[in-house]
Amino acid sequence: MDQKMFCYQCEQTAGCAGCTGSTGVCGKTAETARLQDQLVGAMIGLARAAEGVECPGDRVYRTVIEGLFTTLTNVSFDDDAIRAQIEKTHREKERLLAAPVKKSAGPREKAAGESGAAASVQDTDDYNLGLLWDMDPDIRSLKSLILFGLKGMAAYAYHALMLGASDETVNQFFLTGLREIAKDGTVESLLPTVLKVGEVNLTCMAMLDAANTGTYGTPIPVSVPLVVERGPFIVVTGHDLKDLELLLKQTEGKGVNIYTHGEMLPAHAYPELRKYPQLKGNFGTAWQNQQKEFADIPAPILFTTNCLMPPKKSYADRVFTTEVVAYPGMVHIDDEKDFTPVIEKALELGGYQEDRQFTGINGGTRVMTGFGHGTILSMADQVIDAVKSGAIRHFFLVAGCDGAKPGRNYYTDFVKQTPEDSIVLTLACGKFRFNDLDLGNIGGLPRIMDMGQCNDAYGAIKVAMALAEAFGCEVNELPLSFVLSWYEQKAVCILLTLLHLGIRNIRLGPSLPAFLSPNILNFLVENYGIGPVTTPEEDLKALLG
Known part of the structure; x- marks a missing residue:
């Protein structure tokens, strides 16, 4: 070309x-x-x-x-x-x-x-x-x-x-x-x-x-603080739980705290990772905010998978990569997994001198995670009873990748406008648009349930299948709507899995993939009812019938 x-x-x-x-x-x-x-x-x-x-x-x-x-x-x-x-x-x-x-x-x-x-x-x-x-x-x-x-x-x-x-x-x-x-x-x-x-x-x-x-055990619901305690710390971002585990083992007794970032947030819900006392909380929000959130951070950042953006000068000297993640000039931790350079950098920088309180996008100071399929299905009777009684009228899976492109505030506005008798299931980094909102509870169930990383989309499918079986219907007949955001290729394969399962009427945004030709897009519309997001008001009206 x-x-x-x-x-x-x-x-x-x-x-x-x-x-x-x-x-x-x-x-x-x-x-x-x-x-x-x-x-x-x-x-x-x-x-x-x-x-x-x-x-x-x-x-x-x-x-x-x-x-x-x-x-x-x-x-x-x-x-x-x-x-x-x-x-x-x-x-x-x-x-x-x-x-x-x-x-x-x-x-x-x-x-x-x-x-x-x-x-x-x-x-x-x-x-x-x-x-x-x-x-x-x-x-x-x-x-x-x-x-x-x-x-x-x-x-x-x-x-x-x-x-x-x-x-x-x-x-x-x-x-x-x-x-x-x-x-x-x-x-x-x-x-x-x-x-x-x-x-x-x-x-x-x-x-x-x-x-x-x-x-690492079955995830359990946990409230994660957004405060960074004083003293040396390391921020771990990406998705790889094994890298986090290895870092936690190597920082035992070193006086260095560990904070998750982005898609690593759900790590707090795994019992075998929670047992490490130095795993303290979550720093920052989604991947696209890293250049702002990492500016002058007095700590190193370890990138374990995708979501790396070109580092700014204000923190480039404290970026470390591992696995297949790489950026020119950054220190790369090889397959031997000796994180000593990361730990030494944390001790050298010293962290904040006083505890530092951060907030989510909507001002919240804590976020919940850990509502994987194991937890939700353990409450299946409670959920089914709530549906049958009318306490829960609808489920929305508002999930997917976040990004910097204008229009993604749609997902925040959509969740804010969901009716009080609905549950919002979420996963992946798109949740940072709204996961610090307090939408209350329905019969003891929080209205926002974070099911984990994009890697945990399988859990959402298991829950949908279990609900369909419980109500003796097809997934497409459930009071369940899929409102997805996408950015990269993991979202593509998840979308293809949903299509393989015959899931219809998916809303996708903030824009449709450029690689979908008009004819192929038309095929997806005609056969699966897939369509672009419009406005929260119009989409909620359509999805709720």
């Missing part, structure tokens, strides 16, 4: 069409975007080499999962780190091609014979992702849904992998989906794969849910 770069994978892409200049809205350069596309192309080459191989192996799977995660929005801005991942992908492909073929099932063996050493270069070449961006709009739209859905699912698979959980069906589908992007396809042939992403992502989210609760 003639443009310096082309990227339209996030909600804030320039002009709701695509970033095509020298720098994307997220801050990545044209060179970074080019390398990320090259990495995707290399992974497609690896997936091609794995076709016909009965069991490509954990190394191949991890390479693909890491690579896809690396290309997620706001994960890696480090060109050298991306180049290293490309080289790693190429090495895995060469190793795979040199290994004996165990199963005659595809073009690789036909070209290579039993040794695999003479595999056709044509079959295993890296794919030029620029071909995708120049395709027919409808084909490009469907393949983008597949690619971006795979990227989002890779984040969930990665977190599960860090806790020792893996699933062969999920792993194999990463390879299948990548190969599909490079194949010739029609709208009719690609649509099943798009929905398959949603189906496999449901399995992936269930795996992550089991890994999280199996490792």
